[in-house]
Structure formats: structure tokens, C-alpha cells
Amino acid sequence: MIRYLLAAILTTACWPTGAAAAGPAAYDIRVELSFAQASGDEGMRDELELQLLSELRRASCFRSVVRAAPDDVDGDADWETLRLNIAVSEIFEETVYDTSIAQRADPMAPQELELLHTSRIYAIMRVSLEHPASGVELRTKNLRGAGAHRPLTLGEDARHVALTEATIEAAQAVRRFACKGGAKRLNKEIGLPPGR
16 A cells, blocks of 8 residues: 555656646846845855756746856846846844853763754745836745754754755745746736747
8 A cells, every 4th residue: 555655656756737838938047146235145145146056947837947147137038038136134043052161172071962052044035026117016925944954863954954944945936926927927927928
């Protein structure tokens, strides 16, 4: 019985869904990513950018996905170009210890005390999808990504695992936001006739 249930789950997980099933929308998308001055270190920003671009490209919702260059001008955009603005307002990081500072500083403390902490990271961002050629903002939303990890073995980098979880969750949230409804919804939001 369990074997059949697992087979059914794996089969349905492989089915194409929504916009991806209909193929990519006939739009190129430029991703503009900005950070508030105090939002995370450079490594965290690079990891978030990598996950966001990779997730959008894997989803195949659009004809192409590129990172917008700093000198991109909206006036150069054609009718088949969209802009995805992602403004990260905050990246918060904390480590919560189950032990006191004195316990951790004790040279006689057992090594297992190194496992008694949890690393947490979350990002908050404002995301908007725009059609620069018509000057239309198609949709906008506040999104977030969060990750938390408690090390299971000595030497495991809990911060890195939490960061990976947070950036993957953020990237998936952005992908769902940008791809929702596929070409049909995009054309309707832009005001193009059906069947374009």
C-alpha cells in the first residue's frame, strides 16, 4: 500500500503545472535586485541573487531571464519585455543558544555544547512586476523567505544551512508571484487582446 502511495506522489510531482505546462510566456524578463543599506553581507546578497535567477530560469515561465544592468533604461524596453523589481528591505540573522556564555567559554565543557544552538535567517522584500513599454505596474506584493537550522553534527555550519533555506524559500515565493497565471494573465494585465 505504501509503495503505491509513494508511486502516486512521485507521478503527480512530475506533472507539469500551470504556466509551465503551457510553455513559457512570450516575454523576456529583466530582474532588478536592490538591497537596503543595512541588509545582509555581500555573501548573503550573492546567494539570494543566485537562487532567485536560478529559480526563475528553471521555472521556464518566460522566454528569457536576465539580471538588469545598472545602466538599463526603461525607454529601450519593447512590448515583449517585463521588469521584475525586487527590493530587499531587511535581512535579519540571529543565533539562539541553549547554553549560557559561561558554559560555552568553559574549557572543560564537552564538545557537544557546540550543537546547542539554532541559526535563523529571514529576508523581507517588496516585489513588483512591471511592463515598462506601457508604464503599467502589473502586480506588487510583500514577500519573505526564512530558514532555521540546528546543527546535527560537530562542525556543521548551521548558518549556511539556514541561509540556503531562506534564499530558496524567497526564490520560490518570487517565482510563484512572477509566474502566476502565465501568458494569459500577463496579456490581460497589460491590456493585450486574447490569443496574442
